[in-house]
Amino acid sequence: MKELLGNPLILLILAGLGIVYGLMIYNTVAKNEKVASTFEKIAIGIFIFTISGATGVTVMPFTKFHPSVIHNAETKDITIILHLAFYGSLLILLSPRLVSGGKNLVPAIMKFLATDPSLALFLIWMSISAGWSDTPMITFRASLVYLEVTFVAIYLAKQYTWEELFAVWRWVNFFVLIWSLAKPNASVRADMAGCWSGILGHKNQFSFFMAQTAALWFVFGAYNPKKRLMAFVIGILALIGLQKGCSGASRILTVILIALWGSLSFLKKLPVQWAFVSVILFMVLSICVGIVVLDNLEAIVVGKLNKDMTLTGRTLFWPQIVDFINKRPLTGYGLAGFWQPWRGLDNPAGPIIEPKSSFIPPHSHNGFLDLACDLGWGGLALFIISFFVNVFKGVVYLTRDKLPYAGLPLFFLTYALMTNLTETGWFGTTSIWFWYIVVSVRTGLDTTSKNY
Structure with a gap:
């Protein structure tokens, strides 16, 4: 295969075929709105x-096309070139759709920033x-990549309704689930307990993702009787992956998400102010329950959830x-300026070590602390204000629209x-940050359509 790809004639033929097929896709996207929309969603x-x-x-x-390769100091130049060529080609192929769909993008961005000024700052x-x-160069490149993820999320939120967003969300999760079932430990060997990490690299992140996937598909099945069997089968498969x-935290999370969804019908009937207070109290209670179960009840933590008394050393x-x-x-x-193991002795996080096991953490195992590492307590304060703003917008949207779509913003924010x-993932080139921006933009547009 390498010998074939090294042949200039073969490369020229492949390039020619790529250009021909590219022109065919471009022409189809430009002329057929339905095909353009489908291609964009894909x-x-x-x-x-x-x-x-x-x-x-x-x-x-997919590891080569992850946006983080652009600011990763160890990424090879050829990987960056292929990365830019891939996304550049997608932009060219989608340009007719982007031009038509982006006509009102600037007003939408301005409205979004006006409804969440702390996030703008x-x-x-x-x-x-x-x-x-x-x-500075690593951080500058990281800021460009983070903005890339942010702008894609803004465009998606502006372009599609919650019904369409829900479909994209659950089907992406479905493919992660199916691939993970096929490859339970795609990138690492199973640990001594035989725990799965799927295609997400770490068992905790995989388990959390499975909890989200199960909840999304169970919710979809509850509101769509004709597709209920399929949805519940997928949800059960996700629970198997979670197990x-x-x-242990993912099992608690599943209970919390179910409890949240069960309360949404009641919250819809409350005045906005009381519904907002109730949601905040629910989140605080959920945090307390999580801390109690994972940190204080030794019989549960050590005996049932396979945890120690220090949140596994965190x-x-x-x-x-x-x-x-x-x-x-x-x-x-x-950005990307604190956890830098590639710098050796100059790594700012180098001295951090878990004293009992001498474990050297690759990140804070807490999304809020990681955000503060990058942008300080000042940046964290701005984000926390934005979070409360989005909870409020989520409550307003809950009281205006019908379930299940009206409950998705609060569902995601709780998750x-x-x-x-x-764990980490609030901020950066992650799907958590992506969907946070989607929630902020979409609820901003939805809640400003009428006075409230």
Whole structure:
């Protein structure tokens, strides 16, 4: 195969075929709106699939097309060239659709930023973080990549309704599920307990993703009787994957998500202010329940959920991370500027170690701390304000529209909050950040269509 690809004539023929097929796709997209819409959804679906979870999928060729390769210091030049060529080709093929669909994009962005000004400031803070980073070029490239993910999410949210977004969301999760069932440990060997990581690289991230997948498909089945059997089968398969992931936190998360959905019909009937307070109280209670079960009840934690009494050592190195953040409390270390093992002794996070096992963490195992590492307590404060704003917008949308679509923003925000207490992924080239932007944009547009 390498000898064939090394033949200039073969390469010329392949290039010619690529150009011909590219022109055919471009012409079809330009002339057929339905085909254009389908092709766009497939392209965005592949993009979301690639960045699924906090790790992204860990199977070829998607690892080469993950946006993070652009700012990864160890990425080879040929990988970056192929990455840019792939996404550049997609943009060219989709350009007729993007031109027609992007006509009202700027007003939509302005409305989105007006409904979430703290997030607007956060994005500005992110974009200029190269100014205080020890590795400014890495941070600058990371900011471009994060903005890429953000703008794709903005476009998707502006272009499609919650019904269409729900379809994209659950089908992407379905393909992650099916591929993970086929390859239970695609990138790593199973640990001694035989726990699965699927195609997401880590068993905890995989288990959380399976909890989300199961909930999404069960919800879809509950509101679509004709497709209920299919939806429930997929949901059960996701629960099997969750069980194989061996994550106690994901089991608690599943219960919390079910409890949340069960309360939405009641919350819809409350005044917006009381519904907002109720949702916040539910989130606080969920956090407390998670802490109690995972940290304080030794009989449950050690005996049933296979955990130790320190959240598997996290609470032993979190204070060290806080100390490092306090060295740069306002600004942090810049995007992708703190966890840099490739710098050796110059790695800012190098001294952080879990004292009991000498485990060297690759990240904070907490999405809020990782965000503070990048952008300081100032950046974290802006994000937390944005989170509460989006909870409020989610409550307003819940009272206006019908379930299940009206409940999706609050469902996602609860999921993201709970999974980032003991893992990471709030911010960056992750599907969690992607869907957070979708929620912010879509609820902003939906809640400003009328006065509330």
